[in-house]
């Protein structure tokens with residue numbers, strides 16, 4: 001009866017899909033179909049007649065949830081809409097909204113983003129008269145966040161501070177008090193921060209058994225993707241929710257656990273076996289995503305980690321190309337070489353921009369790649385950069401909307417009270433917040449009754465503000481989110497101020513606000529959204545994760561640039577892992593212990609396993625850091641890949657053999673010698689289906705200065721040339737388009753390639 005649901009799945013995958021009752025754990029390597037199994041399993045449950053409302057499916061991003069929902073919908077139709085699906089944060093925010101009263105909040109509570117939290121902490125630190133160079137809002141925030149994720153309350157923290165050895169920040173005596181003040185202040189503002197969404201859900205389920213019981217009965221089937229990255233708080237919630245039916249299925253890969261720094265705990269996987277003695281464990285071992293070279297290279301890296309569950313990963317996919325190393329003189333050159341390679345890949349393999357990802361360790365590395373991609377007219381998206389919703393003008397309008405809904409929201413209040421300028425000074429604003437805090441009054445009590453306070457000249461302006469907000473409030477219950485928002489944008493003066501600003505930036509800010517209004521309209525028009533209220537819209541917006549951004553201009557064919565952390569669960573035909581240098585990756589900041597090194601290595605494993613067909617690794621010999629040019633050493637991680645899977649471009653190999661000769665110069669790590677040797681020995685192409693390239697001629701007589709970005713005027717068809725990577729060939733055709741001049745060249749061993757002449761380094765053979 002369920003044959004078709006398991007069609008195309010392998011034996012253990014099918015078993016996992018059909019095993020619906022009782023606890024189930026799927027521990028398996030990257031690309032082995034874990035996420036696919038969850039999708040099929042959910043479709044199967046619905047086909048069996050399970051009510052979609054009783055299925056809870058927790059994913060890593062909202063986007064992943066959306067994609068899974070779309071796939072399930074293909075099998076079961078619109079029933080899929082009823083499934084409770086999303087990130088831990090978004091699902092539990094929804095529950096908290098229903099149950100807000102029990103916790104002393106209203107269902108219109110605000111969600112503070114990290115900026116709001118830090119701004120509030122800054123205010124509190126100042127009010128306490130503490131030095132914000134010692135009590136840095138950032139540091140204090142991380143402390144509080146860490147405590148909440150371990151379910152340590154402010155009171156418990158004060159009684160017994162979490163102090164780790166050699167952690168100076170933890171010893172600051174006021175942290176506990178600041179934690180307490182911060183929590184009180186958020187509560188008074190009817191606001192929860194991101195960590196509260198988990199913390200408060202735990203408190204809710206702990207203190208209100210009847211409420212817990214309701215959800216325990218509702219969710220007959222609970223599933224968690226990326227289980228290795230759940231923290232204790234998330235695990236506890238999941239376990240409690242599944243306690244009655246015990247139909248809990250978690251899937252994960254301990255080798256991809258990369259959030260220990262945020263409290264994720266591999267231990268959860270081990271505990272799971274203890275917590276569920278009658279657990280069924282299924283292992284998936286076949287990778288369907290990547291070529292043999294990529295799978296085996298990834299295996300060879302992760303095998304170096306001591307702390308891991310042993311598991312096999314193999315693939316029946318083709319051998320594929322060797323992993324290529326791109327060596328650049330500087331970070332700028334790295335951007336250029338990677339973008340050029342990407343451009344050539346695109347042309348030579350008929351790929352689209354969507355097939356590519358450039359992965360880096362930290363966000364700040366994106367700049368060089370952005371610039372060089374732009375020069376080549378290649379569209380890209382940055383996941384996790386300054387997102388649309390973090391822009392000033394967007395936050396301004398959102399703050400108005402938040403305050404319209406929740407007049408206790410202190411951070412929204414601070415943002416808008418003098419926007420557009422009403423002549424209300426910072427001191428007056430501080431006076432209002434401090435008075436509210438001291439007298440234990442909601443902000444709004446003071447703002448709405450300002451005539452009772454001695455607010456001086458600002459009084460009239462504040463009165464105007466409160467009248468404005470009162471008029472907005474009247475709309476909330478009867479109008480949808482779009483009607484309220486477009487009225488607020490106009491009546492508040494936000495739109496007009498931007499409209500009057502005729503600078504280029506002003507114009508683009510004005511357009512951004514219009515764009516926000518468009519997105520609210522879309523939200524309202526979407527039949528999947530039953531609740532079209534302002535509150536419902538604000539909730540979805542505040543919980544967008546960085547990976548959930550939509551492209552603004554509707555053109556979705558873009559190269560993706562992102563940190564490796566953001567890349568979890570995703571796959572691309574061609575992947576570039578860039579900045580493979582010591583101190584950058586592995587990151588210097590993370591290297592306190594061998595455990596940290598293992599976490600960095602898992603990150604490298606995640607990065608490698610995103611690639612389907614081809615993988616490139618790049619590094620620069622020098623890089624600007626903190627305003628200074630620094631020499632860099634190649635990352636030890638490149639050394640850790642079994643050398644038979646790696647190929648080094650001729651240029652890199654040649655420079656290496658030079659540095660070997662020059663023994664006075666410190667050679668950049670053993671890696672360089674290794675690869676030079678191996679390139680010379682095996683022609684660099686063992687496992688590849690393509691014939692060996694000329695990279696074997698690592699120390700040819702050709703000085704690199706002879707390879708120049710080619711001037712099209714000197715090149716003619718029929719001419720014989722040599723390319724650094726592809727070897728010798730004959731020019732077939734030269735043409736020009738908006739990207740500049742291109743040549744089609746037929747290479748002796750590599751076949752026909754189209755190269756962009758401003759980048760291709762060719763040597764003309766006279």
Ligand SMILES: Nc1ncnc2c1ncn2[C@@H]1O[C@H](COP(=O)(O)OP(=O)(O)OP(=O)(O)O)[C@@H](O)[C@H]1O
Pocket residue numbers: 008009010013028029030031032033034035036037253256287288289568569570571609
């Ligand atoms: N039995 C199968 N036959 C063909 N393709 C499959 C099969 N199982 C999975 N795939 C494909 O393999 C790729 C990887 O699957 P999926 O993303 O589910 O793996 P995963 O284990 O979740 O990976 P990750 O650990 O990176 O999250 C996807 O493109 C998926 O469609």
Ligand SMILES: [Mg+2]
Pocket residue numbers: 034035036569
């Ligand atoms: Mg997955």
